[in-house]
Amino acid sequence: MDLTKVEVGILNLRLNAGIDFVQVLPEELNLLIFAYLDDIRTLLACSAVSAPWHDIANSQRLWRRKFRDEPNYNCKPTGDKIIDWKELYKTRFVLERRWMHGIVEPSHLVGHEDSVYCVQFDDIKIVTGSRDQTIRVWSTTDHSQIQVLRKANQHEIGHDGSILCLQYDEKLMVSGSSDSTCILWRLPGFIPFRQLTHHSGAVLDVAIYDRIVATCSKDGFVCVLDRDQEFETKFWLPACRGPVNAIDLKHNVLVSAGNDGLVKIWNTKSGKLIKTLIGHKRSLACVQISDDLKFVVSGGNDDSIRIWDAKRGTCLRVLQEHQSLVRSLQLSGNKLISASYDKSIKIWSMETFRLMLDFSKFHGSWIFAAKTDGKRIVSTSFGINPVILDFSQGLNQECLAYLCD
Incomplete structure (x- = not known):
């Protein structure tokens, strides 16, 4: 009106x-x-x-309108629960202000005995994988250690090498290791039920989307597995003549990043290569495709981040603020989170492609991964203690539960 x-x-x-x-x-x-x-x-x-x-x-009607009229409005379904729209608006306002100005204090997860390579988390738990051959589950609330997943003896299912990658959804976690195997874990109890030995080299990344699981390896292949068919192999994708360092999977589209500096886009229904994105000058370390399949972002050993138009295959922008290998990228709402061997985490606007925040004081060594849910960043490194930057500290937890990243 x-x-x-x-x-x-x-x-x-x-x-x-x-x-x-x-x-x-x-x-x-x-x-x-x-x-x-x-x-x-x-x-x-x-x-x-x-x-x-x-x-x-x-008036609640006023604050509901204010909340919904702002750009990047995102709110999880609330069912029949009555929302305090004024408190919800206030919570989001303070959260966005902290993001804008970098107002956050670090905390740490203490327990790993060697470098921590990978992380994923949600509102309840944080899951990390390490060179110490363990996967550890932590409480998001008080950062206490809930579970330590390790191979107790030679007869049990477990990794014999570094945990290089992991990803989970509500019912399944897949972990990959330098021992060239993947382990399937049944959630929420983190019960290992199957070990896959399909790769001939270290498993460098894994991805889950709906009924598809994908893994990539130092052996140069991406393996696409069908979850509904007892994890039978659907396709072997010859993604690189050298190691395939990273993959991402959304809907029926998979992107891979290899040692040859090429980003490749695949169709997981047909197994066919759709596009090859050429531009990076050296090997790649990370890649991701946006939820709407419009953008691909990639980073690697040429110290740059490239943002691609996924449909046209053209490079929209090259971001060159990092001073060393770009090891981790994540798209989150209208933000891009990058982490590098230069020991920094950078936050970029996906609307202007400009640098918003630069965190370079929280790690003293190479950063391997930095993930966000819109409320916090959890990052891992060559050091043994992952870092948590919680922008939502002290805010209304009920309201935070309704906010999407």
């Missing part, structure tokens, strides 16, 4: 006559007028003018 010229004229007449428009205009118009106030402090100050102004300024 927008104000017509007649309504604007009537409003001006009442204001010039010294009449409190809030008391004479319909509620819908009052809500519309207050919704035009972009400065949150001004809107809050309106509640102190009078009782009628207080009622409008604190």
Whole structure:
């Protein structure tokens, strides 16, 4: 609903006559007028003018509109639960302000005995994999160690090498190791039920999307597995003459990044190569495709990040702020998170492709992975203690649960 010229004229007449428009205009118009106030402090100050102004300024309908009208609106389904829209708006406002200005204090996960290569997390748990041949599960809330997954004896299913990669969903976790195997774990209990020996070299990355599992290896292949067919192999994709260092999987599209500096886009239904993205000058270390399949991002040993138009296969932008190998990339909402051997984590805007934040003081060695859920960043490195940057510290946890990244 927008104000017509007649309504604007009537409003001006009442204001010039010294009449409190809030008391004479319909509620819908009052809500519309207050919704035009972009400065949150001004809107809050309106509640102190009078009782009628207080009622409008604190209306749940107003705050719901404010929340939904802002760009990048994202809210998880709430079912029948009643939401405090004002508190939700406030929570998101403070969270975004902390992201914008880098307002965060680090904390650490203490327990690993060697370098930590990989991480994934959610609102409940953080899962890390290490050179110490263990996978550790931590509490997101108090950072305590919940489980240590390791091979107890030679008869058990377990890794005999470094844990190089892992990914999980609600029911399954897949881990890959320098021992050239993958282990399938049944969640939520993290029960190992099968060990795959399909690769002939170290397993460097894994990906899960819906009913498809994909793995890539130092042997130069990507293996696509069918979850509905007892993890039978659907396709072997000859992705690189050298190691395939990273993959990502969304819908029926898989992207791979290899030692040859090429990004390749594959169709997981047909196993066919769709496009090859040429531009990087040296080997690649990381790759990701956006949820809407519009963008591919890649990084590697030429110290650069490339942002590609996935449909056209053209390079949209080259980001060159890192001073060493770009080891990790993640797209999250309108942000891109990158991490490098230069010991820094950088936050980029995917709208302007400009650098927003540069964290270079939290790690003292090469960074292997940096992941985010929109509320926090968890990063791992050559050091033994993963770092948590929690931008949501102290905010309303119920409201945070509704916010998407």
